[in-house]
Amino acid sequence: MRTVAIVQARMGSTRLPGKVLLPLTPGQTLLDAVLDCLRQAGALLAERAVSSAADALLADVVVAATTRPEDDAIAEHCRARQTALFRGEAENVLERFVQAAEAFEADAVLRVCADNPLLDPHLIRCLVQFAEQRRPDYAGYRTAVGTPAICTPAGLTAEWVATDALRRLVRSAPTSEMAEHVTLGVYSQSGYDTAWLPLPEWADCSWLRLTCDTADDLDRLRYIFTSGPVHSSREELIAWIADQPGLVQAMRQANQANPKPLVSIPDRGRNSKGIPTR
Secondary structure, X not given: OOEEEEEEOOOOOOOOOOHHHOEEEOOEEHHHHHHHHHHHHHHHHHHOOOHHHHHHOEEEEEEEEEOOHHHHHHHHHHXXXXXXXXXXXXXXXXXXXXXXXXXXXXXXXXEEEOOOOOOOHXXXXXXXXXXXXXXXXXXXXXXXOOOEHHHOOOOOOOEEXXXXXXXXXXXXXXXXXXXXXXXXXXXXXXXXXEEEEEOOHHHOOOOOOOOOOOHHHHHHHHHHHHHOOOOOOHHHHHHHHHOOHHHHHHHXXXXXXXXXXXXXXXXXXXOOOOOOOO
């Protein structure tokens, strides 16, 4: 099975224009940090690979930008990094993902957002391994209260979706919200086989905010990258953040000022809660 990681990226963010190419550290942009996390996850997957299962690894990492002229900068950055690029629909992100998946012959997509520079390679490894074994239409992490982890501002995880499921969604005349959020129409509707892993307790923090939507988010991330143990495990990094009351409070306030939509998904089909996540 060819699972291709597709990183959703654009320069036209309304709250923080051009954020994906803004520097986190000298010589490292937000997008670079995301790509580095994915390459670490791929290396972890490769460690467990055997020759008979070589096609089960992340087959490629692709940045999916829009065809708008402002995204020429992303294209140039990807060329400089020798990173695969696909350019497609600006408004219909679902269509862009299907086109990108087909262009790179992906049986499944690991959907990644370019504003999450502290993805956990271990969580991604476990998700891909779980999805390869289970082969659902969709696989992702869920919090203890039932919220998909990708609907939280924690920014630690990705989501896995079969290309055929995305094709089916396109043919079903999805709403504009489903077209914008790509996988929403798969995991929120009946008729699709969804499988959920429980988010580890150390990562299931309502205050945690490692995504980057605003200039304040970027400032906090720069501080974390400069001062925090970002090269340790994410569990150790979150413990370090939790020991800094001012940083935790700033994240709480940012979450209140920039709320994510409340989404809770009931169990459907096979229960996946017994699958280990570390």
